[in-house]
Structure formats: structure tokens, C-alpha cells
Amino acid sequence: MIKITNKDFSLDDLYSNIKSHKNGAVSIFLGTVREDLFNEKESIEAIFLECYEDLAIKQLDKIRTEAIHKWNLNNCIIVHRVGKIPLGDKIVFIMTSSPHREESIRSNEFIIDQLKTKAAFWKFSQYGDDSKIVEAKEKDLEKNLKWKDVIKN
Amino acid sequence: MIKITNKDFSLDDLYSNIKSHKNGAVSIFLGTVREDLFNEKESIEAIFLECYEDLAIKQLDKIRTEAIHKWNLNNCIIVHRVGKIPLGDKIVFIMTSSPHREESIRSNEFIIDQLKTKAAFWKFSQYGDDSKIVEAKEKDLEKNLKWKDVIKN
Amino acid sequence: MKVTVKYFSWIRVKLNKSQDLFEIEEKLNFKDLKLFLIKKDNFFSEIFSDDSIKFFINFKEIENETIDIVDGDELGILPPVTGG
């Protein structure tokens, strides 16, 4: 399941979609709105998430399918919020399930690393009526490179 | 927060305890009851979790404190169920939060690896009135060793 | 033929619109489309010389600039992504 939504979501509801007797391990990653997104003294008030939805769905689906095949997952759910998101709220949700923990953990990290550099979303920080574009991070690109061998195999 | 309980628990309730403007990343690991716990053809019906509670609380607290210091976490919650647990249900819950994802992800994996070999819990599988002890895994001990350098530093 | 061009992030903000629909007479490939757009607005020459920007035709990243543009195509112009 892949979902792009402008509403907050329940972890319990999402979990109920993958609960299974075949799972021994479920890993979840949540990206949330941090007040010092720019590492500046000034705290932001919210963020705005822009998305190229038709493309993003295809990109997330590709990442999800790669992860499921590479780690033989039982299931995988990716949810990404768009629109205005208040401080502290969830931005992205990734859940992977597998018989053993190694697979759910590794694949979950793979997905967030890929998503950060390969899915058509853009963050803007908001201060009152002002908004500011969040710059892409070199570090995220580097994290991505570490999976190069994994997905070639 | 550390909790040992004989009841199922809500992910949303636990998440509400650590939601914060300081978090950019939250990682969750769930261990759940897999039907082929013994990799046998015969499916189990449930597991029974035994615990030396006073000791387990101390052990989990030590692991949690180590993780918080080593990765400078904003927060960490560990919940472990005891008693009879039906197929597919949650056994253990580990949630770590930090400004950036590297820390929440690494520390979360550290905690489950430590917990598996260093906390006073024992699994029994149940088939009707019969119960069978789950053997400790060599693999879990090996996974634990990989953190040796991390916690020395 | 009609070609939609979609703008995102700082490009959308700078142009103050999220898309354009262009009516084009001649047959062209992506290379020609770039020249067509630069002629329309010189801002596009900045876009096409920025290595960090990626171009997608119908949700597929362009690998070969000689790819033919056909009626109904959608060109997405994407600055580096920052989701997650």
C-alpha cells in the first residue's frame, strides 16, 4: 500500500493492515516536523509539503517493490503527507514486515534513504505568511549511495 | 519509559508519549508472534512469555540508558508483553526518537539486539495444553557482539 | 499538438504558476522543446543549464534528449527533492 494524503493518520489503523501470523518483525520509520529544520535559532511554525503526485506514486511503488523483492518482505506500507503540516506532526510513515527482524530493519532503512532523494516531494518551512524552500542535503545523497551494491545484487 | 504488561497496547497511545517538536525521526520495532516459531510445519497456537520482572526492568533500563547516551536520543520507550500471547500479536515494542534519522534507527536496532540476549524473558510455544520451551539462538548472540565497539566508545 | 509543462518547488515559486499548456505546430524532440521554451521565456535557459534539475516526460526521467515529444505529453521540471 502506498498513500499520499493531506491528513494525519493513525499508527494502529495502518498496523492493522499488515498484522499477520507470518510476521515475526515489523519496523516502522516516522519522519516528523522538527522545529529547528534549518538548525537555526528561529523556530518554524509549520512546513508545507509539495508533491508531483502521479510521479511520486510511481517512484514510491518502485522503491517499495525493490525492497519487497530484495528482502522478501511479507508486506510494506508507505504513507506521505502533503500540504501544511504542523510542528511535531508526522510527514512520512514506512512500515515493513517480515518473518525475521534483519529483513524488516534493513529494508525500512533502505526505503527512507531512497525516498529522501528519489521521490517527488518538496518541503517548505513556514514562518507566518512567509515560506522558505528547504535545501536538499548532500548527506541524503551519500546515504543513498551505500545501497548501490544492495540493489544491484 | 519501560513497561512490562500482560495486555496488548496501542501504537498511537505510545507514540503520543514521545511526540515532540524536537523530533525529526522516530523508529519503532515490533516483535510479533509468528506461527512457525520453530520453522516446523506444525503451527503454534500462541506463545507464553515468562519474565523475571524485577531483574528485567533493571536490564531494560540499563539498555535504554546506554542507547539514550550513545545516540543522544530525545526519548525511548520499551514495552514487553508477558503471559499468554495469541498468534500475530505484539510481543515487544521499541520506540526511539531523535532530531535526525541515523540516531533513531541505529539505537533502535541496538536495543532489540541487546534485549534478545540480555533481558530476563523466556518464550514457550503452546499447542493446546502442551507447551514447549523456545531455544535461545546463536544468531542473536552474534548480533549482539557487533555492538561491542559501539558501547565501549 | 499540446504539451503540458509542470513546475515544482522554487521554479513554481519563481514563475508563480504550477503549469503551462503549450500549443506547438511542428514535430519536435526534447532538444527542440528546450529551444522552444527558451524562446518563450529566457528563464528556461537558466533551468536547462542547472545540473541539479531533473526532467521527466510522462513520469519517466529523460535519458536521451532525442526522445520525440508527442501530443498530450507532460514535461515535469524537478529541482532536487526534499521529502521524507
Next chain:
Amino acid sequence: MKVTVKYFSWIRVKLNKSQDLFEIEEKLNFKDLKLFLIKKDNFFSEIFSDDSIKFFINFKEIENETIDIVDGDELGILPPVTGG
């Protein structure tokens, strides 16, 4: 003095009880306690020669067998753990 001994996992199952409360007259250390227990039930000689079993006094793993046992102490006898 009184010493509680707690049994877990297969040891609890085998003994069919989760704990014992022993009344002990003489002053002793952990080494002596082991001999005391083996005298009570020879099953303990199997326990004390099993490298996979760990022993805790008052929730602290025993590092030195000469540690003194005092009134109210709790000895935990733990087979390899399998939680999580």
C-alpha cells in the same frame, strides 16, 4: 537467615515450582550456597555445571563466587533468555 531461590524457564518446569525459601543456619558465600543446594537436591549439580545458566544475587549477575550471602538475599537461576 532466609534465602529465596527463583527458578525460570525449563528449570522452573522441571522442578515444577517457581521458587524456594531456604532457612540457613551458618554464614556462607555463594560457593558454599551451591554445595548447600546440591546437598538438598542433586539436580542442582546439573544446574551448576551448565555453562549456559546464569546466576544473579539481588538482580546482579554473580562475578565472584566468594560473594557473601546475607539474610533476605534472592538468588535467580536463569537459563538463556529468549525474549523480544
